[in-house]
Amino acid sequence: xxxxxxxxxxxxxxxxxxxxxxxxxxxxxxxxxxxxxxxxxxxxxxxxxxxxxxxxxxxxxxxxxxxxxxxxxxxxxxxxxxxxxxxxxxxxxxxxxxxxxxxxxxxxxxxxxxxxxxxxxxxxxxxxxxxxxxxxxxxxxxxxxxxxxxxxxxxxxxxxxxxxxxxxxxxxxxxxxxxxxxxxxxxxxxxxxxxxxxxxxxxxxxxxxxxxxxxxxxxxxxxxxxxxxxxxxxxxxxxxxxxxxxxxxxxxxxxxxxxxxxxxxxxxxxxxxxxxxxxxxx
Amino acid sequence: xxxxxxxxxxxxxxxxxxxxxxxxxxxxxxxxxxxxxxxxxxxxxxxxxxxxxxxxxxxxxxxxxxxxxxxxxxxxxxxxxxxxxxxxxxxxxxxxxxxxxxxxxxxxxxxxxxxxxxxxxxxxxxxxxxxxxxxxxxxxxxxxxxxxxxxxxxxxxxxxxxxxxxxxxxxxxxxxxxxxxxxxxxxxxxxxxxxxxxxxxxxxxxxxxxxxxxxxxxxxxxxxxxxxxxxxxxxxxxxxxxxxxxxxxxxxxxxxxxxxxxxxxxxxxxxxxxxxxxxxxxxxxxxxxxxxxxxxxxxxxxxxxxxxxxxxxxxxxxxxxxxxx
Numbered sequence: 001x002x003x004x005x006x007x008x009x010x011x012x013x014x015x016x017x018x019x020x021x022x023x024x025x026x027x028x029x030x031x032x033x034x035x036x037x038x039x040x041x042x043x044x045x046x047x048x049x050x051x052x053x054x055x056x057x058x059x060x061x062x063x064x065x066x067x068x069x070x071x072x073x074x075x076x077x078x079x080x081x082x083x084x085x086x087x088x089x090x091x092x093x094x095x096x097x098x099x100x101x102x103x104x105x106x107x108x109x110x111x112x113x114x115x116x117x118x119x120x121x122x123x124x125x126x127x128x129x130x131x132x133x134x135x136x137x138x139x140x141x142x143x144x145x146x147x148x149x150x151x152x153x154x155x156x157x158x159x160x161x162x163x164x165x166x167x168x169x170x171x172x173x174x175x176x177x178x179x180x181x182x183x184x185x186x187x188x189x190x191x192x193x194x195x196x197x198x199x200x201x202x203x204x205x206x207x208x209x210x211x212x213x214x215x216x217x218x219x220x221x222x223x224x225x226x227x228x229x230x231x232x233x234x235x236x237x238x239x240x241x242x243x244x245x246x247x248x249x250x251x252x253x254x255x256x257x258x259x260x261x262x263x264x265x266x267x268x269x270x271x272x273x274x275x276x277x278x279x280x281x282x
Numbered sequence: 283x284x285x286x287x288x289x290x291x292x293x294x295x296x297x298x299x300x301x302x303x304x305x306x307x308x309x310x311x312x313x314x315x316x317x318x319x320x321x322x323x324x325x326x327x328x329x330x331x332x333x334x335x336x337x338x339x340x341x342x343x344x345x346x347x348x349x350x351x352x353x354x355x356x357x358x359x360x361x362x363x364x365x366x367x368x369x370x371x372x373x374x375x376x377x378x379x380x381x382x383x384x385x386x387x388x389x390x391x392x393x394x395x396x397x398x399x400x401x402x403x404x405x406x407x408x409x410x411x412x413x414x415x416x417x418x419x420x421x422x423x424x425x426x427x428x429x430x431x432x433x434x435x436x437x438x439x440x441x442x443x444x445x446x447x448x449x450x451x452x453x454x455x456x457x458x459x460x461x462x463x464x465x466x467x468x469x470x471x472x473x474x475x476x477x478x479x480x481x482x483x484x485x486x487x488x489x490x491x492x493x494x495x496x497x498x499x500x501x502x503x504x505x506x507x508x509x510x511x512x513x514x515x516x517x518x519x520x521x522x523x524x525x526x527x528x529x530x531x532x533x534x535x536x537x538x539x540x541x542x543x544x545x546x547x548x549x550x551x552x553x554x555x556x557x558x559x560x561x562x563x564x565x566x567x568x569x570x571x572x573x574x575x576x577x578x579x580x581x582x583x584x585x586x587x588x589x590x591x592x593x594x595x596x597x598x599x600x601x602x603x604x605x606x607x
Contacts, residue, residue, distance in 0.1 A: 171385040177340055178380075179400045179451065180372035189399075193390045 011273040018269020021262035028259055032078040041069035043076045043229050052245045062247040064237060070247060073229040074255060080230040081259065084145050085211040089203050091149025096156025097192070097199065103157070104164025105187050115161070118154045126151045130213065134222045141224045144217055148210050156202055163195030201271040208263035215256045231256050285357075286313035287491050288337070288376075288459055293351035295329075295336045298344060302563040306332040308515040310351075311589075314459065314491045319482070321494045321506035321523075323538070325559055329515040330495045334461045337493070338372055355459075374404040377452040381464040383444035387436035393420075393447040394432030397454050404455045419450040423480060442473035449481065456488060463495045478505055499542055503527060508595075511535050514560055514570035517589070521596030531590075531598035533575050533606050569600070577602050 012018060031038070040060075047067035055062045061070040103114040133147045167173065168191060176190050217223030218232025226233050231252040238248025295307040307329040314320045322330045335341050336348055339360065353360040360371065372378075380386045388396060397416040401407050407415065413432070420428035423446040436444055445465065452460060462481065466474040482505045485492050494506060502509055503523065510520040511534065519532035530536050537555035557574035560566055566573050572582040581601055589597040600606055 171380055171382050172388040174340065175378075175380060175386045175448070175451075176388070178338055178372055178378040180369045180374060180403060181399075182369060185403075190388050194388070 008273050012269055015269040015272060017265045018272075021265030021269065024258055024262040025266060028078055028082065028262070031075055032082045035075040035079055039069075039072035039075045041072040043068060043073040044227050045069075052241065054245070055247055061251050062245065064234075064245070064248055065241060070234070070251060073234055074231070074251060077229040077231045077234055077252065078255070078259075080141065080224050080228065081211050081214060081232075081256070084141065084148070084214040084224070084230075085207040085263075087145040088148035088152065088210040088214075089206045091146060092153035092206060093156060093199070093203055094153075095150065096153035097160050098157075099153065100157035100160025101164055101187050101192065104161035105168055105183070105191065107165070107168075111161070114157070118157055121151070121154050124151070127213065127216065130217065131220070131222055134217060139217070139222045139225055141228070144214055144223050148213050152206060152209065156199060156206070159198050159202055160195060163198065164191055167191045167194050197274040198271075201267055201274065204263055204267035204270055208260045208267070211256065211263070212260050286354075287316045287318075287356065288493075289313045289352070289354040290333075290337070291352040291354065293333065293336055293353065294349040295332050295341060295346060296349050297346045299563075304562045305515055305565065306346075306562060307336060310512075310515075310517055312510050312517065312520060314493055316458065316491055317485075317489045319485060319492045319494055319505055319507045321496060321502045321509045322512060323496060323499065323502055323509055324512035325497060327559055327562065328512045330497075330512050331463055333512070334378065334463050334493065334495050337461060338376060338378055339368055340372075340378075370404070373400050373452075373457070374455045375457055376459045376461065377455070377457040378461040378463065379445075379448050379452045379465050381467050383441055383448050383468060384436075386448055387444055387451075389436055392433050392435055393439070393444075393451075394434075397432075397447070397451045400451055400454050415454065416450070419454050420447070422484065423447070423450045423453075425450070441469055442477060445469060445473075445477055446480065449477075449484070453484060453488070453490075457490060459491045459493065460485070461493045461495070464497070465494070466501060467496070467498070474501070475504075481505065499538060511538070514565055515562065516570060516599065517597075518571065518599045519597065520589075521592070525592070525596045529592075529596075531592045531596065531603040531606055532600045533577050534571050536606065537574075571600075577606060 045068065047063070050063050050067040051065050053059055053063045059069050059071065061074060063069055064073070099114050099118070103111040129151050130147050134143055137143045137147070173186060173190060176186050181190070214223055214230065215232035215235070218230045219236045221236065223232050224230040226237065234252040235249055238245065238252070242249050290310060290312050293307055293310045297304040297306055310333055312320065322333060324330045332341065337353060337360070339348070341348060348361060351361065355371070355375065360368065363371070387393065394413065394416050397419060398409070398412040401412040401415055402409070417428045417432055420432060425431050425443060425446050431439075436447070439447065465481065466477050469477060478501060481492065494501070496502060506523050508520070508522050509526040510517045511526070511532065512518065513534050519526065519530065519535045526535060527539065530539065534555070540553040541555060543552055555574055560570060560573070566583075568583040568585055569575070569587050572578045575582065577600075579602070587599050587601045589599050590603050592598055592603060598606075
């Protein structure tokens with residue numbers, strides 16, 4: 001694999017945008033990890049005497065209608081956005097890989113049943129499905145993560161199924177069987193590692209979607225509930241003051257934009273670097 | 283006579299495809315004794331690989347199905363075993379190596395990893411011990427500096443080395459029977475000879491039996507003890523290697539042997555058997571070889587001939603075996 005890793009980096013590095021995306025993502029992760037250390041103020045601390053102050057050296061990104069420091073709230077908000085994105089994608093990966101692996105490996109009726117189920121799931125407009133479920137279960141960060149996870153695994157399962165369909169016919173799978181390995185072992189140890197590259201790519205792109213969906217839900221009031229800061233609900237609260245305090249909407253909007261864009265660029269870069277057929281096209 | 287290690291009795295394997303039933307293996311009988319090399323010879327599609335896979339019950343079901351027969355391995359019928367018990371037989375008692383060393387190894391793991399996996403699975407060895415044994419096996423298949431090579435990925439090895447690694451993997455648990463399905467077909471001629479010699483050598487040391495599946499009679503003549511010639515899913519002639527190469531009693535065997543190019547002769551054209559292998563979904567009546575046979579008489583079309591005993595251990599499925607060859 002040493003050889004392959006080298007060429008992977010070689011190709012990945014050529015894609016400047018993907019490298020930039022990776023860099024931004026790393027910065028966002030760093031911020032999320034160290035929010036409590038770098039935030040100048042307590043994100044929940046109100047100070048009505050200083051409400052709606054424009055950005056200054058005291059409050060880098062200004063203050064909101066309750067006098068809370070927007071910069072600090074944004075830093076903490078990155079935690080929520082990222083963790084919702086990552087946990088939701090983790091849930092969707094587990095379901096998607098499981099369903100795809102079973103369908104692709106066993107084929108026949110297992111495949112038919114599972115893939116028809118995937119088709120049914122895909123028929124629902126997912127954002128409205130998520131809205132409905134969250135409305136029923138009550139909005140909370142956990143619910144948002146779980147609901148995004150269980151409504152976004154279908155793409156992954158199709159990918160994994162396609163990989164399994166082709167990999168299960170490969171000789172090394174036959175050889176593993178001839179050595180007396182059980183199905184479970186063949187699936188987990190022999191086929192799955194060979195099918196992970198495209199899964200990583202979709203997962204990266206899915207994180208972007210999940211971050212966006214969380215922001216959208218929070219914006220509509222069905223996501224992370226105030227006073228907990230998320231980029232989405234900072235945006236909602238600022239909406240009322242959009243003409244008086246532009247910083248309340250512009251900065252969270254930019255943060256969402258940059259993060260989503262970065263994950264998309266990274267995902268595309270990964271895809272190009274991992275798929276030799278796409279190399280050299282750029 | 284010793285008891286055979288494996289006794290195959292009227293094995294019949296069929297594939298149920300959308301276009302019809304493919305009778306890939308029909309009423310095949312043979313036995314393999316401990317320490318013996320039996321070679322299964324025939325053209326592509328004659329059922330030799332399906333026979334090999336059937337022994338390990340690796341036929342994809344569906345579309346395939348082992349219709350009937352008994353596979354008595356040390357007296358136990360493999361067809362009657364639970365899948366769980368069969369898993370313990372595979373790789374441990376009976377192992378198999380395949381034609382393509384390029385694709386038979388998992389590209390994302392080191393060869394050491396793959397050999398150790400088999401050892402840990404069947405022999406309950408811990409990691410350290412398994413690694414030691416894996417190095418030993420690599421050394422045994424004559425891979426240079428095995429302690430280094432054990433951490434190589436398949437793509438870092440040459441074709442011959444990969445096949446050696448494959449052999450090391452298959453033999454790591456010291457099986458009693460090795461099924462080698464065209465083990466040298468994908469290799470260079472020079473490497474072929476090395477791998478064959480290695481196989482024969484290890485077979486001698488470990489005292490295991492080998493079922494060698496091949497279409498290459500040159501390979502057969504080099505290492506086999508006994509030969510079974512297959513045609514259209516049936517064994518048409520079987521016997522000790524000297525008998526098959528010296529006094530063959532079936533026109534098909536003769537055709538196969540004559541179609542080997544001879545260095546001494548300066549003929550322009552190869553001797554080929556006229557006609558084509560019959561469509562397995564639409565086999566001819568009677569003797570399956572009669573449309574291509576120069577000895578064909580009317581009786582050949584009527585009934586499938588049984589295996590006539592030429593002598594104690596030489597059999598031919600030809601009515602005219604006495605006149606043949």
